[in-house]
Amino acid sequence: MSGTRIPEATVARLPVYLRALNSMSESGTTTCSSLELATAAGVNSAKLRKDLSHLGSYGTRGVGYDVEYLRYQISREIGLTQDWPVVVVGIGNLGHALANYSGFSSRGFRTVALLDADTARHGDVVAGIEIRGFDELEAVVAEHGVGIGVIATPAVAAQDVADRMVAVGIRSILNFAPTILSLPEGVDVRRVDLSSELQILAYHEQRKSSAPATVAEVVADLGQPVGGVR
Ligand SMILES: NC(=O)c1ccc[n+]([C@@H]2O[C@H](COP(=O)([O-])OP(=O)(O)OC[C@H]3O[C@@H](n4cnc5c(N)ncnc54)[C@H](O)[C@@H]3O)[C@@H](O)[C@H]2O)c1
Numbered sequence: 001m002s003g004t005r006i007p008e009a010t011v012a013r014l015p016v017y018l019r020a021l022n023s024m025s026e027s028g029t030t031t032c033s034s035l036e037l038a039t040a041a042g043v044n045s046a047k048l049r050k051d052l053s054h055l056g057s058y059g060t061r062g063v064g065y066d067v068e069y070l071r072y073q074i075s076r077e078i079g080l081t082q083d084w085p086v087v088v089v090g091i092g093n094l095g096h097a098l099a100n101y102s103g104f105s106s107r108g109f110r111t112v113a114l115l116d117a118d119t120a121r122h123g124d125v126v127a128g129i130e131i132r133g134f135d136e137l138e139a140v141v142a143e144h145g146v147g148i149g150v151i152a153t154p155a156v157a158a159q160d161v162a163d164r165m166v167a168v169g170i171r172s173i174l175n176f177a178p179t180i181l182s183l184p185e186g187v188d189v190r191r192v193d194l195s196s197e198l199q200i201l202a203y204h205e206q207r208k209s210s211a212p213a214t215v216a217e218v219v220a221d222l223g224q225p226v227g228g229v230r
Helices: 008-026 034-041 045-053 067-077 093-100 134-144 155-167 194-209 215-222
Strands: 084-089 109-116 129-133 148-151 172-175 188-191
Touching: 008 034, 008 045, 008 067, 034 045, 084 093, 084 134, 084 155, 093 109, 109 134, 129 134, 134 155, 148 155, 155 172
Parallel strands: 084 109, 084 148, 109 129, 148 172, 172 188
Antiparallel strands: none
């Protein structure tokens, strides 16, 4: 890691740069300009250069960035060169989808246990992992050194699950339940709220459809030809 504290907004963009670099690498690209990488990541190149400067990466004038080296630097910075054991709690519809998602393991997140409170689910196997009781959380965390917990339970259960996670030493939580968790300092929580994201899109959609009418539309409403406007 760079050792200096990187702004949160930059940290949030690093995985986006990494994804763009991964596609470049897969297509055999060995170097890229800041503009090429910025375009692939959907940001402006000044912001990209500033972000990468926090990693001590400035590229080479006239050559740009070395794709493989930058991939390595970003991966190291966001901890992807390490193996991260993860426990998922709540193996219903979403829990099944998360357990089956191969994108976690390819990025170093190894699901070591699937836990659920419903005894009817215990013993079922999802993605090669047996669902176990939630009361096994402490043993699982101790055995695998789990630092990251994923909550995919209904909202009413999420706070209790989070409290139990923290009590057994988990310090980072990814929460899919649509509820705000109250947790002690030092515990990082990321909330994935798909409904809120849809609501934000709905808000923009609504604004688009109520955008001011063009002159042509106003004229059409008045029943006059556009050419008739003075
Ligand atoms: N399904 C989706 O597409 C989706 C999308 C976004 C967010 N979410 C959210 O994710 C959560 C799960 O959704 P779902 O559709 O998978 O629900 P689900 O009802 O299918 O699954 C929830 C699972 O959590 C388990 N559970 C309940 N209380 C528990 C506890 N205290 N400890 C351990 N396990 C417990 C249940 O036994 C069940 O297996 C919800 O909060 C939902 O709002 C779901």
